[in-house]
Amino acid sequence: MLDTKEFVKRLVDEGFTHICAVPCSFAKYLINETINNEKIEYVPCASEAVACSVAAGLKVAGSKPIVVAQSSGLTNMGSCITSLLVPYEITFPIIVSWRTYKEGDSEIQHKHLATNLPKLVEAYGYDYQILDQDNLDNAIKQIKESDNKFVMNILKKNTFSEVQLEEKYRLHLNYPPRSKYLLKLNEMYKGSDIVFIGTTGNTAREMYTFMKDTKNFYMVGNMGGALSVGLGMAKAGKRVMVLGGDAEFVMHMGGLTTAGRYKNLDLTYIVFDNESNKSTGGQATYQDHVNYIGIAKNCGFNVVENTITTVEEFEKTVSNLKKGINFIHVKCGYDEVTPRPPVEAIKINKI
Ligand SMILES: Cc1ncc(C[n+]2csc(CCOP(=O)(O)OP(=O)(O)O)c2C)c(N)n1
Missing domain, CATH: 3.40.50.970 (Thiamin diphosphate (ThDP)-binding fold, Pyr/PP domains)
Structure with missing residues (x-):
């Protein structure tokens, strides 16, 4: 498992500036730490298409964004990837969770991509690499490489160690459930x-x-x-x-x-x-x-x-x-x- 606080600190040291994201539970702790860490900006996005386009704008204008999304959201990025990122040769790290599926599981939304994700990534013109779950140096190396290459970082379950949101960022909802x-x-x-x-x-x-x-x-x-x-x-x-x-x-x-x-x-x-x-x-x-x-x-x-x-x-x-x-x-x-x-x-x- 990667030490999430250390991972985000290293991203900051490498000059990464923004995390443009639509949440996935696999990335929960990564997102929590991005919110906690004031040296990198968390950009919550309405959709993965929005996240990808914001990141493209950031990169073209000289910032160093990273996109974080769920495998289901990779489909939303399709137009941005195929008609903007690839033809314009705009690259930045994309971290996409790989939701798996077991027969009988009620998460049927993930069934198709559980086996077809690599084909989708390939159709988009990207290679992919599983984000190293144990070696922080290697994981950071992978992220840096994907800043300049069409290679996606696939996020498996339990990659990031637990981080809770700091109190000042927690929600307090006083409404009926x-x-x-x-x-x-x-x-x-x-x-x-x-x-x-x-x-x-x-x-x-x-x-x-x-x-x-x-x-x-x-x-x-x-x-x-x-x-x-x-x-x-x-x-x-x-x-x-x-x-x-x-x-x-x-x-x-x-x-x-x-x-x-x-x-x-x-x-x-x-x-x-x-x-x-x-x-x-x-x-x-x-x-x-x-x-x-x-x-x-x-x-x-x-x-x-x-x-x-x-x-x-x-x-x-x-x-x-x-x-x-x-x-x-x-x-x-x-x-x-x-x-x-x-x-x-x-x-x-x-x-
Ligand atoms: C295209 C896509 N992106 C991301 C997700 C992951 N996801 C599932 S539910 C959800 C948030 C739902 O929040 P909201 O609509 O406010 O309902 P709540 O769970 O708070 O009741 C997200 C981001 C998804 N299933 N599909």
Whole structure:
């Protein structure tokens, strides 16, 4: 295992300036230390496509960025890699986790790339190397080499030693846990024909525990696509509620502009904002500057003008919804970690 504090210190010594990232649980401690260490800047990005483009800009302008992402996010980087980095010969280290998959595991979002990641890397025009898990000098050497070559650093589980966030960077959320809101929806819509789409992240997972009696579609993968999947279902005649997180909201935010065009549907988008990526280790999203309601409103949604912070307000607001495309912004806190839905519950391709 690599000493994470030492690894980041050595990156700083080598002149690296920024870590542009979308979190993965494999990189949790690396990200924690990047946040703790004030000599390197953590740039939290809405998507891996954004991370890659920001890093390209940094590199072209003379900084030394590193991109950190999950294997699932490598697909989001495709356009930036194939039509910018490779033709312009822009290189910087990319650290990408390699999520594995065992038959029967409910993380089916990782199944395809668990075996096909090398082919994807190769198709992008890169070689790859497994980031050394034991030898710090070698790991740093690999990162330095990948600053000037098209070679990706593949991150395996348990590469980085544990580092906790310093107190000043920790979140303190004084809102009801999401379970309270989900239990309320379960009570209100028990047996109804409304399809509830749960997004990648902990929402889907918690729906499995707290919304036992509603019709649920757990979209455990395709992060950022839940609203658009919901739009498709609504256009096909379903009544739909999309339940998502704040990190999910920004990943493919363009979906709001597409959905906002269609007024005559029964589609409600509820963002449960816990100010963090709960499912990848609780990293803050740093999105205080984002006006979720303003964005939805300006994309054409009927919005509930105030942010909801209590279950009573939530119940009243949801009960008063009218047919159309609606948007609700809800602040929530953390629940204990709940089990993942099993594959049989997730893998539904007809509803
Ligand atoms: C394309 C892609 N990038 C990254 C991830 C890793 N990932 C899974 S869930 C998640 C964060 C979800 O945060 P949020 O939407 O706020 O929901 P929460 O878990 O906090 O409820 C991330 C980054 C992923 N699954 N797919």
